[in-house]
Amino acid sequence: SQTIHQWPATLVQPVGSPLSLECTVEGTSNPNLYWYRQAAGRGLQLLFYSVGIGQISSEVPQNLSASRPQDRQFILSSKKLLLSDSGFYLCAWSVDLGGYTFGSGTRLTVV
Amino acid sequence: AQTVTQSQPEMSVQEAETVTLSCTYDTSESDYYLFWYKQPPSRQMILVIRQEAYKQQNATENRFSVNFQKAAKSFSLKISDSQLGDAAMYFCAFTGTASKLTFGTGTRLQVTL
Numbered sequence: 001s002q003t004i005h006q007w008p009a010t011l012v013q014p015v016g017s018p019l020s021l022e023c024t025v026e027g028t029s030n031p032n033l034y035w036y037r038q039a040a041g042r043g044l045q046l047l048f049y050s051v052g053i054g055q056i057s058s059e060v061p062q063n064l065s066a067s068r069p070q071d072r073q074f075i076l077s078s079k080k081l082l083l084s085d086s087g088f089y090l091c092a093w094s095v096d097l098g099g100y101t102f103g104s105g106t107r108l109t110v111v
Numbered sequence: 112a113q114t115v116t117q118s119q120p121e122m123s124v125q126e127a128e129t130v131t132l133s134c135t136y137d138t139s140e141s142d143y144y145l146f147w148y149k150q151p152p153s154r155q156m157i158l159v160i161r162q163e164a165y166k167q168q169n170a171t172e173n174r175f176s177v178n179f180q181k182a183a184k185s186f187s188l189k190i191s192d193s194q195l196g197d198a199a200m201y202f203c204a205f206t207g208t209a210s211k212l213t214f215g216t217g218t219r220l221q222v223t224l
Contacts, residue, residue, distance in 0.1 A: 032210050038154075043202060043216040051210070059211075088154055097144050097206050098163065102156035 002027035006091045006103030013110055019064075019078040021106050023091030026072065031093040033074040034100075035066055038088040050074060086110045113138045115205050117215035124193045125223050131178075132188045132218045134203030141165075143207040145179065145186045150200040150217075159201070162186065190220075198222045 006023045013019060025031050032051050036044040046059045048066035056066050063082050067075045074091060091103040114137045124130035136145070147159040162170045162179050169177050174194075178187045190197055203215040 034212070044156075044214040046211055046213070049211055090156065092156075092212070094210065094212075097208075097210060098161060100146075100158075100206070100212050105154050107154075 002093075002101065004091065004093055004101055004103045006106060008106060009104065010107045011109070013081050013108065015083055015110055016080045019076070019081050019085070019108070021076040021089055021091075021108075023074045023076075023103055024072055025093045028072070028093070028095055030071060031095050033068060034092040034094075035074065035076050036090045036092065038090065040087070044090065048076070081110045083110050113140075113205050113207060113213050115203050115213050115215040117203055117218050119218045120216070121219045121221070123221040123223060124190070124197075126193055126195060128193055129189060129191045130193055130220065132190075132201050132203075132220070134186045134188070134215055136184050136186065136203070136205050138184070138205065138207060140207040143205060145177075146204040146206075146212070147175070147177070147186075147188045148202045148204060148214075149197075150202065152199075156202075160188065193222050195222050195224075 003026045034049045035047045037047050038044050050056050050068045053068055064078050086109050089106045092100050094100045116135045143164045145162045149157045149159050160170050160172045160175050169179050174191045176189045200217045200219050202217045204212050206212045
């Protein structure tokens with residue numbers, strides 16, 4: 001069966017520190033992968049999506065970057081975190097238009 | 112670009128009653144999918160129901176059903192026999208040929224005794 005793993009669940013980082021969030025998918029090949037951010041009490045904003053290894057599309061200019069070093073691995077990074085990077089980050093995958101599966105999320109607090 | 116609008120930031124329903132959450136969208140595509148997701152306090156995104164645009168029949172999943180009006184670009188969610196466990200944020204979402212899921216701003220549903 002297909003599963004998605006996202007870690008860590010909670011992260012507290014100081015301003016200016018680097019960030020690396022990882023997401024991996026099991027049980028499927030060549031999925032579309034997505035990173036979303038949800039600010040407190042707000043909807044989900046698409047940050048990055050990838051349709052294949054090394055193919056990254058950015059939706060919103062920001063302090064973050066994404067990489068897909070392997071078919072089922074998607075990484076969200078930052079070299080220097082800002083206070084405004086705080087939020088809830090969700091990874092998701094799909095293989096067709098009809099189904100999207102989300103990870104359990106990472107709550108990031110930048111202090 | 113596609114947009115999804117949920118005009119009800121909060122809704123309240125009594126247990127066992129019926130509630131309808133509204134959603135409108137804007138797209139020039141003819142083939143797409145629409146979704147309703149539930150986000151409980153755990154913040155896990157749970158698929159409630161989905162609708163394929165080319166299907167005229169409204170989707171149903173147990174107590175959850177949709178009213179899909181393609182010409183009006185409207186996609187409302189009806190929850191029947193509401194239960195305390197239905198309390199959550201509900202997000203309407205759209206995906207088309209770009210394979211990107213676009214969300215509305217959400218509706219917080221409260222269920223009262």
